[in-house]
Amino acid sequence: MGFLVILKDISTRGKRVHREGIISCINTFQIIATMVFCFLIALCIIGLGLFISDRMKKFLLSREDYFYILPDQNNSVINLPSDDRKLSSFSSFLSFEDWVAPPENLWHSMSDEELMWRASMAPNVAEYPYNRTPKVAFMFLARGRLPLGPLWERFFQGHDPRLYSIYLHCSPEFTEEPPESSVFYKRRIPSKVVEWGKASMIDAERRLLANxxxxxxxERFVLLSETCIPLFDFLTIYKFLVSSKYSFISSFDDPRPIGRGRYNKRMWPTLSISDWRKGSQWFETQRKIAVGLISDRKYYPVFVTHCKPPCYMDEHYMATLVNKQNPEMNSNTSITWVDWTTGGSHPKTFLRRDISETFLNQIRYDSGNCSYTGNSSSSYSYCFLFARKFHPSTLEPLLKITPKLFGFDPKEYTN
Known part of the structure; x- marks a missing residue:
């Protein structure tokens, strides 16, 4: 009997010890869980503090970056010591004119990607908050010096520089600078090698547009070669372009092998055969279309990959792109005259013996019926404003004819 009492007492004590052990474990677990939770809360608070601090630093630095890089392209600002750079950056923000003023120096160190990104920025507000006189940008794509440069000097001579701007894309090895009195002085942009029939030709055109x-x-952008000449005086061309509702990018559906025959089926579905267009490399366009041309990231890679000889990008890319992006804003014609009657891959080159007043007037007034004359409300009805290809030997006879061509007194100039 005593033995049974002892066993029962032991059992009771065991259960109590077991229950107390369980309670003790639970209490210990709760303590540990509470400590872990508090630790995690502390880490979150510390992390949040560091994140806020980092964002504030980036915000303050970004404000500095915006202020010093946007007003102009002059790299000297970027290379200033940090204290001077801060002073320059904030002082440049004081005037609205600093934001809209044209770059004082065309030379810069931006890559093509950086240049296109910056140039693609366009305000959504159509009205300008300042008195803006629209300019015509004359963009020359040349190998080196302009053999017909003196003719263009006469073309611009005496006209308000607020009406035009000039840009030169030359071979990188060409470093010759004209005298300060020249309209071409320091008008070269950072350029790269250009090969005929290659994508580098389109790269150069987009580079000119972006600059x-x-x-x-x-407001208006004209692409010209070193063999181009103006057919009219500056004011006639300026008024024609700024009054035009449309751009002048040659774009048409050519069913021949040199047109549709160059379409590559691998371009589908990005581009279909119905989208495909052919045109002239030498174009004139307005600002909105120009922004679209340099911002394109959809069609350009397709052309680079699939438009290989006998497909030439300079004959198809711009023509097809404007047909896809802004067909309602384009006249589908070119205002640069050229003679293709001799056949072959290149148009006829005109020599000294070809130049006469009669010949130029035929181009100016007897070039056929124009399907488009600029602005429907305009009194101008010229088919072409420029012409190519003119050999360097044509410079002297052209200079003799320009008094009648441009309407100035020949005594004002010397050959």
Missing amino acids: ALLDFSN
């Missing part, structure tokens, strides 16, 4: 777009006053 010209950095000047907010440029």
Whole structure:
């Protein structure tokens, strides 16, 4: 009997010890869980503090970056010591004119990607908050010096520089600078090698457009070669372009092998055969279309990959792109005259013996019926404003004819 009592007492004590052990474990777990929770809360608070601190630093630095890099392209600002750079950056923000003023120096160190990004910025407000005189940007794509440069000097001579701007894309090895009195002085942009029939030709055109777009006053953009000449005086051409509702990018559906025959089926579905267009490399366009041309990231890679000889990008890219992006804003014609009657891959080159007043007047007034004359409310009805290809030997006879061509007194100039 005593033995049974002892066993029962032991059992009771065991249960109590077991229950107390469980309670003790639970209490210990609760303490540990509470400590872990508090630790995690502390980490979250510390992390949040560091994040807020980092964002504030980036915000303050970004404000500095915006102020010093946007007003112009002059790299000397970027290379200033930090204290001087801060002073320069904030002082440049004081005046609204600093934001809209054209770059003082066309030379810069931006990559093509950086240049296109910056040039693609366009305000959504159509009205300009300042008195803006629209300019025509004359963009020359040349190998080196302009053999017909003296003719263009006469073309611009005496006209308000607020009406035009000039940009030169030359071979990188060409470093010759004209005299300060020249309208071409320091008008070269950072350039790269250009190969005929290659994508580098389109790259150069987009590079010219992007640099010209950095000047907010440029409204019309004309691509010219070193063999181009103007057919009329400056004011006639200026008024024609700024009064036009449309751009002048040659774009048409050519069913021949040199047109549709160059379409690559691998371009589908990005581009279909119905989208495909052919046109002239030498174009004139307005600002909105120019922004679209340098901002394109959808169609350009397709052309680079699939438009290989006998497909030439300079004959199809711009023509097809404007047909896709802004067909309602384009006249589908070119205002640069050229003679293709001799056949072959290149148009006829005109020599000294070809130049006469009669010949130029035929181009100016007897070039056929124009399907488009600029603005429906305009009194101008010229088919072409420029012409190519003119050999360097044509310079002297052209200079003799320009008094009648441009309407100035020949005594004002010397050959």
